[in-house]
Amino acid sequence: MSDLGPQRRPRPRGRSARAWFVLPAVIALLAAACASPASSTAPGSSSSAPASSAGPAGSLAPSSSAPSSSVAAAGASGTGVSGSVTHLTVGLGYIPSVQFAQFYLAQQAGYYRAAGLDVTFQNKIDPDLVVLVGQGNLDAGIADGTSVIPAVSQGIPIRYIATIYGTFPNIVFAKASSGITTAGDLKGKRIGTPCKCGSSWIMLQALLQSAHLTTSDVQIVEYPDYSQEAAVYRGAVDAATGYTNNEPLQLESQGQKVVVLHVDQTLPLPGPGLISSTQTIATKGAALRAFVAATLRAMRDIEANPQKGFDAALAVVPQLKSQQALQMSILKATIATWQSPYTQAHGLGAIDQAGWQQSVSFMSGLPEHLVPHPVTVSQLVDPSLLPSG
C-alpha cells in the first residue's frame, strides 16, 4: 500500500499495537457517556412522518435560523417538566411559513400556556425530523403520513397522533390549455417532479395507478431545484407534481387557468400530521394530548377567521407582508386541506385508519421497497391522544 503520510520514526512495536486497541476503547466509553441516550423502545413499535416535505408552500426566506418561541417562563426551553408546566419541543417542517399558522396562533393566543405547556418550535427538514422525534430529541413534529410508513417499517419508534392535512396536499397540476382533466390524460405526457422520491412520487404513482398507468407510461422530467412550476408555465412539461397550496396558486397569480388532480378520490394517502415517539407518548402523553387539543382549537379558529391565522404567521414571519394577497390565498388553500370527508364526520384531526391500511397495502407494492418489513396500522397511528380518543 502506498504511503498516506510522511515517514514516521519507528516505535517500540508492543506499545504501538496495544495502543490501537486501548485508545479507541477509552474514547468509545467517553463518547458513549457523553452522547445523548437513545430511545430504548423496540424498533417497529411506532412510526412517524416528516412534514417538511409538505413543501415550500408559502415559504419565504426566514428572517433568522429557526424560530424559537416560548410562551411560558423565560429560560424554559428544555423538554423536561418543571412545576406544573410541561416543556415540549416541536419540530415544524422546512422553514417558518404561513402553513404553520395554527401553531403560531395557539402559541400567541396562549392556548398552549393555558394547557400547562411551554412549547418551543424548531424547523427541521423531513428525514431529520422523523429521526429526531424517534430518538426523543423532539417531543413531537409534523411529518408526512407517507414517511411514517417506511420509517416504522425500518424500526423508528414513532406514531402518527393527529391528522393535520386531512386531504393529501400533493397534487398533479397542469395548465388548463394542456387538455389534461383526468389521470388517464397523463398517458404519454411529460411530467415534472423534483425527484423520484418522497410523498409526491408516491402520490404520482397512486394517481397513475388509478388510471391503470405506471410511471413508464409517462415521461418523467426531474426538477431537483423545485422549478417544475416554471417548467409547466413555459411548456417544458405538460404537468408536474406540486402542492395544492403552492404551485397552482402561483400559476393562477400569473393569469393561468390551472387544472389540479387530487389522489384522494382513489386512494386516501395520509397527509402530514403530528407525530411523536412511543417513549414520549408513554412519558408525556397528557402533555401531548393537551398540545393536540390546543393546536386543533387554533385550527378551528383559523377556519372560522383566516385573518387570525395570517396575523399569527405574520408575527413570526414578517416578510409575509410583502406578498400579503398571495400568502393569504396560500393560507386559505392550506385551510381547505385540513378537512376531508372523514374529518368532517369524525372531527378535525381524526385519523382515517382504513385509509392508512389502504396506503400501507399500496406502498408495500411499490418498486422502491418502501415497506421492507410488514407493519400494521396499530403500529403506525395512535388516535388515543385526540380529543375524542
Added chain:
Amino acid sequence: MSVRRALDVTAAAVAFVLFWKLIVVVGNYPVFILPAPEVVAERFVSAWLDGTMEPNAAQTLLEVVLGFALGASAALVAGYALARSRLIERVLSPYLVAAQATPILALAPLLALWFGSGLLSKVVICALIVFFPVAVATMVGLRNVDRRLLEMARSFRATPWQLLWTLELPAAMPGIMGGMRVGVTLAVVGAIIGEWAGGEQGLGVLINLARGSLFDIPLLFATLLTVALLGVVLYLIVALVERRIVGPRG
C-alpha cells in the same frame, strides 16, 4: 507492502470497528441512530448482491473519472500558464481563489439548472472541485524547478518544449501528483454533491433515498462505506501512478 505495514493497517481497521461497536453497545443505540458494524456489513453485502449498489457506484465512478480528467487537464494547462506568466497570475488568481472560496454546495443547484440534472452537471462540479488543488500544485511545482538547471538547459539552447518535457515536468511531477491525490478524493466529494443537487442515479442519490424516503440507515452507512472505499481506491491508484512516475516518496 511490508508485513509490518499490513499489520498496522489491519490493526487500525480492527480498532476502528471495535471502537464503533463499543459505542453502539455502550450507548445502546438503535439501528436508526447508529447501526452496529455487523449490521452495516450485512447491508453492504446485500446491497451489492441485490443490485442496489452497483449501478449507483458505477454512475458515481463515471462522473468522478470524467470530472477528474477534465478538471485535472484544465488545471495542468492553467497551472503552467500561472507559473510562467506573472500577468496571468495577477489577473486570474483572484478569480481562482474566489471560485475556490465559494462553497460548491451552493453552486451545485445552479450548475444543475444550467447544465441539467444529467451527467454533464456532475462532471462540471467534479472538474471545478478538482481544478484548484491541481492548478496550484502545478504552478508551485513548476516554479520550484531549480533555476540553475533551467539556466544550464537554456545555455544548451533547449527549446521551450524540451525545457518543459525534459526538465520542468519531471521536476514538478512530485508536486503535481500531490495535487492529483487531493484532487481525486475531492472529485468523489464533488460527484456526491452533484448528485445531491439532483440526479436519477449515483451514490449521492442513494444516500438521499436511504435517508429521506426509505429510512434505511444501514443502507445509508453501506453507501457511505462504498463512497469511502471509492475514494481510497482512486487515491491509491493515483499514488501508484505517482510511484511509477516519480518513485517512492520520502
